[in-house]
Amino acid sequence: MVAKIFIDGEAGTTGLQIRERLAGRRDLDVISIAHDKRKDLDERKRLLNAADVAILCLPDDAAKQSVSLIENDTTKVIDASTAYRVDPDWTYGFAEMEPGQTEAIAKARRVANPGCWPQGLIASLRPLIEARLLPGDYPVSYHGISGYSGGGRQMIEDYEAAGTTPSQFMPYGLSFKHKHLPEMQAYSGLNRAPLFEPVVGNFAQGMTNSVPLHLDMVAEIPTGKDLHAALADYYAAISDGFVRVAPYEAGLAKTAALDPQTHNGTNVMTLHVFANDETAQAVIVSVYDNLGKGASGAAVQNLNIMLGVDPRESLEG
Numbered sequence: 450m451v452a453k454i455f456i457d458g459e460a461g462t463t464g465l466q467i468r469e470r471l472a473g474r475r476d477l478d479v480i481s482i483a484h485d486k487r488k489d490l491d492e493r494k495r496l497l498n499a500a501d502v503a504i505l506c507l508p509d510d511a512a513k514q515s516v517s518l519i520e521n522d523t524t525k526v527i528d529a530s531t532a533y534r535v536d537p538d539w540t541y542g543f544a545e546m547e548p549g550q551t552e553a554i555a556k557a558r559r560v561a562n563p564g565c566w567p568q569g570l571i572a573s574l575r576p577l578i579e580a581r582l583l584p585g586d587y588p589v590s591y592h593g594i595s596g597y598s599g600g601g602r603q604m605i606e607d608y609e610a611a612g613t614t615p616s617q618f619m620p621y622g623l624s625f626k627h628k629h630l631p632e633m634q635a636y637s638g639l640n641r642a643p644l645f646e647p648v649v650g651n652f653a654q655g656m657t658n659s660v661p662l663h664l665d666m667v668a669e670i671p672t673g674k675d676l677h678a679a680l681a682d683y684y685a686a687i688s689d690g691f692v693r694v695a696p697y698e699a700g701l702a703k704t705a706a707l708d709p710q711t712h713n714g715t716n717v718m719t720l721h722v723f724a725n726d727e728t729a730q731a732v733i734v735s736v737y738d739n740l741g742k743g744a745s746g747a748a749v750q751n752l753n754i755m756l757g758v759d760p761r762e763s764l765e766g
């Protein structure tokens with residue numbers, strides 16, 4: 450069977466990258482909306498209801514509107530926005546989050562694609578909290594830099610406008626109310642919100658995020674190797690996943706591997722563990738493409754899982 454796919458918001462940053470990844474797929478019929486009708490309610494409703502899977506790449510309000518326009522119980526939905534990520538009626542679309550999540554996505558009719566920032570935090574912390582190497586009330590801070598495509602079309606235009614020289618390093622979100630905090634807390638195992646300090650840089654795509662840990666705040670102080678083994682074992686047990694754990698090399702600088710653009714164009718996330726057992730300090734670093742595993746790649750991975758085809762179809766990594 451050829452599955453009909455409708456990408457609502459196909460001309461936007463996330464939508465375009467999904468389209469590119471799906472080009473050439475013979476098992477899919479990507480049904481497209483005429484550009485001048487992309488905000489026409491009747492036409493969107495028609496295509497949403499004609500699709501086997503609708504992928505929403507829209508602002509939150511428009512995504513909610515799309516969901517309300519679906520009148521059948523056959524169209525499955527993958528929503529790339531923030532609208533449903535902590536909604537109990539939706540399945541969180543981070544397949545590597547825990548064993549069994551891929552199966553949950555496969556059965557779901559409504560899948561919320563994760564935010565780009567939360568995936569690095571959840572991937573870094575959930576296995577450590579589950580293994581009781583860190584307590585759920587550990588006071589986490591989360592720092593990271595993202596390419597400007599994370600801000601969508603408007604931010605891309607601002608950064609690429611002729612005559613501008615935007616900063617290489619621009620912190621934001623310093624009211625500590627970032628829209629990703631609820632899903633970070635809901636899925637990482639933390640029972641308090643992390644202190645999140647995002648930065649946007651003057652490059653289009655890719656991100657490098659870090660979770661620093663004062664291990665002497667933990668009752669039974671883990672070593673760097675303990676942290677690394679817990680992460681490596683956790684992700685080794687998840688088949689068909691795209692999260693990798695780099696070999697442990699205490700204290701060595703791995704500058705090239707930490708470049709935020711390392712995995713651009715792929716669906717890979719790599720976790721690195723750095724630690725000094727004498728000072729009881731460690732940092733877990735995650736590197737991935739905000740438009741790959743952070744958005745469009747994850748959406749294609751979820752689509753594959755929902756259609757029951759190889760999760761790696763159309764994805765590099």
Ligand SMILES: NC(=O)C1=CN([C@@H]2O[C@H](COP(=O)(O)OP(=O)(O)OC[C@H]3O[C@@H](n4cnc5c(N)ncnc54)[C@H](OP(=O)(O)O)[C@@H]3O)[C@@H](O)[C@H]2O)C=CC1
Pocket residue numbers: 457458459460461462463464487488489505506507508509511529530531563564565598599600601602603739740743744
């Ligand atoms: N960029 C990223 O790295 C990530 C983005 N996301 C999320 O994905 C979603 C899309 O983001 P992104 O692709 O970056 O955003 P863009 O601004 O690049 O694209 C959004 C698209 O939606 C269209 N649109 C806006 N309102 C409506 C409407 N009422 N009806 C139909 N179409 C509409 C826009 O059209 P027009 O431009 O003509 O207004 C545009 O084509 C957002 O919820 C975002 O938060 C999630 C993870 C990462």
Ligand SMILES: CC(=O)N[C@@H](CCC(=O)OP(=O)(O)O)C(=O)O
Pocket residue numbers: 529530531563564565566595596597598599600604629647648649
């Ligand atoms: C650099 C930048 O501005 N990034 C965006 C996150 C992009 C993303 O993940 O989008 P969602 O809204 O779908 O979660 C931000 O911090 O709001």
